[in-house]
Amino acid sequence: MGTFFSEPGWLCLTVTAVLGGTILCKLKTSPGQVGRKVVCLAGLWGGACLISLSLFWGLVLFSLSYFVMYTYFSGQELLPVDQKAVLITGCDSGFGHGLAKYLDELGFTVFAGVLDEQGSGAEELRRTCSKHLSVLQLNITNTQEIQEAYSKVKEKVQNKGLWAVINNAGVLGLPTDGELIPMTEYKRCMAVNFFGAVEVTKAFLPLLRKSKGRLVNISSMAGGVPMQKMAAYGSSKAALIMFSSILRQELSKWGVKVSVIQPGGFKTNISGTSQMWETLERTVLDNLSPEVQEDYGQDYILSERSLLRLMKTCTDPDISPVLLDVRHAISAQSPFAFYAPGKLSYPWLCFASFSPTGIFDYLSRKIYSYGKKMPRVLSTSNWENEAM
The missing domain is CATH 1.20.1270 (Substrate Binding Domain Of Dnak; Chain:A; Domain 2)
Structure with a gap:
């Protein structure tokens, strides 16, 4: 005392x-x-x-x-904007669209890559943003479009270099059991979420090295937390995290800083439309063998759409935490290697990393089984006896 x-x-x-x-x-x-x-x-x-x-x-x-x-x-003081040039992919909607507007308002020179330069998202950016924003046709799975975008950006930035590349473009696919996801969906998720981001990064790195700038990759909480129904999406995002972590070490000698954003549940257009869901469901059913379709049952497969509806109703429409973290990643003197915007993203990432596997799997089963249909064979009362 x-x-x-x-x-x-x-x-x-x-x-x-x-x-x-x-x-x-x-x-x-x-x-x-x-x-x-x-x-x-x-x-x-x-x-x-x-x-x-x-x-x-x-x-x-x-x-x-x-x-x-x-x-x-x-070391977290923000550097002056000074019309630094940034490239953002996937600006048709969602995070990319919001980022393009937000960074334009802050005074950055923004190159907004879009999948469709004649689409409504691109037109809105042209209409509402300043003259410092340029819309670029940029399908990140198309090598020619990546090279054309690089030439346009290089011509405009000239000797200043490009300050930041923000790899945001991504696809989700139909959330369902990994056994049911067609190989075409696995390949599509990897093509966009991983290989597309890698190719864009490789193309623009000479400009980033010149400016000693920033590489920011938008991954997902699903890339660090094993989430049922997300085998294709989560695997591609996990690959992006590992790629980013390795480049963070390799590019440090060039003065380029690399950050990963792992958002939680935010409402964007990544879940798609009802028409897209119907197409994906039909693709799943058409690619299943008779044995697998018999075991799971068509009712179970079609019930997976409820998860997409839940994503639309229960996710957070306010994407400002993501925008603010990206701003910090491209503006702070010493940006973080990882960001986890969203109410539950950081706790879930910590829990998945440090909790015993048995405990995590038990809780995961409880969460995903609540109110969900079971595959046809598992819902029969005599299945366990037949298996024995």
Whole structure:
């Protein structure tokens, strides 16, 4: 008790309060969700210090931890925009469309790659954005279009180089059991979500190296958390994360910084339209062998559409956390390697990484089986006896 009211004790308490207040002020002005995990970790560390040590030394270590955090956040100051040029893929709708508008408003020179330059999304960008935004026809699975886009960007940026490439374009496919997903869907997800991003990156890296700029790849929480029904999509996004992690190390010698965004559940157009769902369902049914179709049953396969409806109704329509994290990734002096915007994205990623596999699988089964249909054979009462 006497130690706490001694001058060193009061000094440590004062330093902790001042540093803590300064850090909280910095967090309020920092874009996105960059500080939440740091504050949580600092709180746990400080609590452990106070519990395990004497009050005086606990406050000393607690103050030091806040000092380290203060130094860390000093590297999060945002660089001036200064009309830096950025390329974004998949700007027809969703994250890409929102990013193009947002970065244009901030004063960036934006090259908005779209799948259809005559589509409504492209027309809206031309109508609502400034003269610093250019719409580019850019199907990232088309090598010729990638090369043409590169030539146009290089001609415009000239010696300044390209400050950032944001690989956002992606497809979801029909969420269903991995056994039921046709190989064409596996290949389509890999072609767009992985190979397309890799080819765009390789094409534009000379411009990024010239500017010592940023590479930002939009992955997904599904790339780090094993999610049932997402075998094709999740695998392609996991491949993108590994590619990004390796390039982060390789490109550091060039001064290029690489970040991965792993958003949680946000409402975008990636889930597609009812017409697209019907086409995908028919593709699934047409590619199943009679044995597999008999075991699962057509009712089970068609019921998978309910997951897409759930995605449309239960996801967050406010994509601003993603926009803010991307801004931090391309503007901060020391951007993070990974961002997890979304209410449950970061906790789920941590849980999937650190929890025992048995516990994670048990909870996953409980979540995905709630209110869901079972395959036809599994729903029969005598299936287990027949299997034995």
